[in-house]
Amino acid sequence: xxxxxxxxxxxxxxxxxxxxxxxxxxxxxxxxxxxxxxxxxxxxxxxxxxxxxxxxxxxxxxxxxxxxxxxxxxxxxxxxxxxxxxxxxxxxxxxxxxxxxxxxxxxxxxxxxxxxxxxxxxxxxxxxxxxxxxxxxxxxxxxxxxxxxxxxxxxxxxxxxxxxxxxxxxxxxxxxxxxxxxxxxxxxxxxxxxxxxxxxxxxxxxxxxxxxxxxxxxxxxxxxxxxxxxxxxxxxxxxxxxxxxxxxxxxxxxxxxxxxxxxxxxxxxxxxxxxxxxxxxxxxxxxxxxxxxxxxxxxxxxxxxx
Amino acid sequence: xxxxxxxxxxxxxxxxxxxxxxxxxxxxxxxxxxxxxxxxxxxxxxxxxxxxxxxxxxxxxxxxxxxxxxxxxxxxxxxxxxxxxxxxxxxxxxxxxxxxxxxxxxxxxxxxxxxxxxxxxxxxxxxxxxxxxxxxxxxxxxxxxxxxxxxxxxxxxxxxxxxxxxxxxxxxxxxxxxxxxxxxxxxxxxxxxxxxxxxxxxxxxxxxxxxxxxxxxxxxxxxxxxxxxxxxxxxxxxxxxxxxxxxxxxxxxxxxxxxxxxxxxxxxxxxxxxxxxxxxxxxxxxxxxxxxxxxxxxxxxxxxxxxxxxxxxxxxxxxxxxxxxxxxxxxxxxxxxxxxxxxxxxxxxxxxxxxxxxxxxxxxxxxxxxxxxxxxxxx
Numbered sequence: 001x002x003x004x005x006x007x008x009x010x011x012x013x014x015x016x017x018x019x020x021x022x023x024x025x026x027x028x029x030x031x032x033x034x035x036x037x038x039x040x041x042x043x044x045x046x047x048x049x050x051x052x053x054x055x056x057x058x059x060x061x062x063x064x065x066x067x068x069x070x071x072x073x074x075x076x077x078x079x080x081x082x083x084x085x086x087x088x089x090x091x092x093x094x095x096x097x098x099x100x101x102x103x104x105x106x107x108x109x110x111x112x113x114x115x116x117x118x119x120x121x122x123x124x125x126x127x128x129x130x131x132x133x134x135x136x137x138x139x140x141x142x143x144x145x146x147x148x149x150x151x152x153x154x155x156x157x158x159x160x161x162x163x164x165x166x167x168x169x170x171x172x173x174x175x176x177x178x179x180x181x182x183x184x185x186x187x188x189x190x191x192x193x194x195x196x197x198x199x200x201x202x203x204x205x206x207x208x209x210x211x212x213x214x215x216x217x218x219x220x221x222x223x224x225x226x227x228x229x230x231x232x233x234x235x236x237x238x239x240x241x242x243x244x245x246x247x248x249x250x251x252x253x254x255x256x257x258x259x260x261x262x263x264x265x266x267x268x269x270x271x272x273x274x275x276x277x278x279x280x281x282x283x284x285x286x287x288x289x290x291x292x293x294x295x296x297x298x299x300x301x302x303x304x305x306x
Numbered sequence: 307x308x309x310x311x312x313x314x315x316x317x318x319x320x321x322x323x324x325x326x327x328x329x330x331x332x333x334x335x336x337x338x339x340x341x342x343x344x345x346x347x348x349x350x351x352x353x354x355x356x357x358x359x360x361x362x363x364x365x366x367x368x369x370x371x372x373x374x375x376x377x378x379x380x381x382x383x384x385x386x387x388x389x390x391x392x393x394x395x396x397x398x399x400x401x402x403x404x405x406x407x408x409x410x411x412x413x414x415x416x417x418x419x420x421x422x423x424x425x426x427x428x429x430x431x432x433x434x435x436x437x438x439x440x441x442x443x444x445x446x447x448x449x450x451x452x453x454x455x456x457x458x459x460x461x462x463x464x465x466x467x468x469x470x471x472x473x474x475x476x477x478x479x480x481x482x483x484x485x486x487x488x489x490x491x492x493x494x495x496x497x498x499x500x501x502x503x504x505x506x507x508x509x510x511x512x513x514x515x516x517x518x519x520x521x522x523x524x525x526x527x528x529x530x531x532x533x534x535x536x537x538x539x540x541x542x543x544x545x546x547x548x549x550x551x552x553x554x555x556x557x558x559x560x561x562x563x564x565x566x567x568x569x570x571x572x573x574x575x576x577x578x579x580x581x582x583x584x585x586x587x588x589x590x591x592x593x594x595x596x597x598x599x600x601x602x603x604x605x606x607x608x609x610x611x612x613x614x615x616x617x618x619x620x621x622x623x624x625x626x627x628x629x630x631x632x633x634x635x636x637x638x639x640x641x642x643x644x645x646x647x648x649x650x651x652x653x654x655x656x657x658x659x660x661x662x663x664x665x666x667x668x669x670x671x672x673x674x675x676x677x678x679x680x681x682x683x684x685x
Binding site: 002004005008009012015016108109112117118119120121123124129130131139141143144210212213214215216217218219220223255258259262271272275276278279280282283 | 339340341344345348470475478489491492493494495496498500501503504505507508510511523524525527528531532535536537552553555556557558560
């Protein structure tokens with residue numbers, strides 16, 4: 001493999017990791033602050049993608065589509081928190097899993113009811129389409145570079161929010177001791193709704209950004225949800241920094257594993273066997289990574305000691 | 307539990323045999339009507355029901371249930387349809403893994419199964435059954451057609467990829483059955499994978515002169531959009547699944563010019579097909595897909611057999627099905643000895659017709675193709 005191809009694959013891994021971070025950030029915040037396992041997080045990703053596809057179809061503007069995705073996912077998140085999730089904080093994790101699994105089914109069939117059974121069309125805007133030539137002669141799609149930029153910007157904004165703002169202080173306090181910040185006069189229910197809507201908006205943004213290069217269809221959120229959970233576990237529950245590092249690790253491992261493993265096996269066996277075996281092993285690679293991290297650090301890379 | 311089931315079956319068999327009169331045919335349709343793959347099941351159902359409606363027969367009843375693309379649900383539905391709905395014929399399953407879970411048990415209980423889509427290798431070869439008919443194709447057929455097309459078009463170095471699951475491996479095997487030259491690369495992707503940046507980078511670096519891929523459903527939509535955006539620009543060939551009417555709308559112009567292989571196209575020139583495309587579009591407000599055409603043909607095959615024989619006389623009814631005496635939207639249609647079609651596989655090109663992106667037939671990839679497993683079938 002040439003150096004150029006390797007650099008291109010590293011960029012692909014980075015882009016995938018940044019996308020995973022947008023998903024995992026919301027998940028880890030909700031888990032860390034409210035102690036809630038939200039399986040319906042992937043459905044909010046789907047809501048964002050569908051809202052973006054619908055608005056892009058009506059107006060033709062990708063910018064408006066992104067705003068619609070953020071707004072629709074945040075609104076859906078706030079609504080879900082007020083109507084359903086709020087009743088689950090005091091329950092145990094099994095009840096939360098059951099209720100949010102029901103939400104997946106309701107949101108999926110609801111989306112199908114509104115938009116129909118066929119995948120929707122959402123494309124990269126003209127000004128971001130096509131490849132650009134990077135230094136060294138790498139041809140790389142401009143849109144993926146844009147995704148990396150947006151993802152890094154959102155990550156920076158999120159760190160600033162958590163570290164510098166009043167909401168951030170409350171979120172950190174909420175993670176440390178829920179009862180205490182309620183006793184100190186912080187309106188905990190408003191805080192919870194805000195955090196949930198923030199996480200939902202990030203998922204919606206990810207859905208819209210990715211929807212333009214993938215297929216906008218019912219059930220698109222669940223495969224990403226599983227990876228996002230892996231990221232949260234690797235990074236440590238409740239840690240935004242952990243989610244960022246975990247997402248990049250998972251993105252790189254998944255991308256480079258898929259490329260390198262078949263080539264390594266190709267040195268010692270026939271190409272089609274190497275391809276099949278390498279593909280099987282590379283799909284296990286992120287779970288092996290997760291297991292390895294948990295052996296060394298049982299509460300994740302940046303998790304508080306249990 | 308097993309004893310109870312057996313007893314119930316025996317009683318049911320006794321009861322249904324008692325009247326001994328022809329009382330029409332009851333069909334159980336198990337197909338995918340919810341979740342991500344629902345578009346395929348909907349099309350198959352709508353095509354099937356259009357033919358049923360056009361026949362207007364009072365002695366044909368159809369029970370439709372949603373399998374949610376889950377094998378265990380499909381098995382439960384089949385049990386319910388056989389035991390409490392007392393269906394004579396089962397049909398509708400889209401996915402091969404669901405078909406493998408349902409078909410052997412249903413045919414072993416003496417029911418007929420007419421496949422509107424899934425036709426895995428096992429059911430065409432060693433596991434074939436006299437009551438099982440694949441009206442669609444054998445799973446390998448369209449990939450074989452693609453291999454033949456790539457060979458005939460003079461490509462010397464295709465890059466081939468498919469998901470890492472049984473149908474994906476069958477696909478590349480089928481392709482290589484009719485393309486025996488050099489490959490620029492061969493990749494198995496993860497099932498359900500949605501990002502193909504890594505694979506596209508490998509294609510770019512491989513020195514390939516063409517790309518063959520089998521990525522059904524959303525996977526194909528993702529791949530085509532990303533491939534078009536990458537600027538690699540090599541010619542693309544694939545089976546019809548990723549370029550069918552239900553999917554082209556979501557892929558958009560990224561698919562234009564792609565060659566894909568299919569046993570059906572909406573512009574096939576025969577009277578049955580013209581009428582089908584027209585009535586389907588009028589009835590449902592969208593163009594029919596491959597799956598709709600297969601559903602339509604399946605229903606018409608069934609109706610043609612009902613005209614000739616009583617379903618309670620299994621041998622006569624089977625002979626009537628084998629005759630396949632109906633006007634297929636594919637033109638000529640006949641079954642081989644293992645109850646799989648012998649048919650032409652066409653090459654289609656994705657074009658834009660006004661505002662609609664659709665397919666146009668540009669040639670024949672394989673003529674009168676049967677399948678690779680017929681010799682293993684002992685009925």
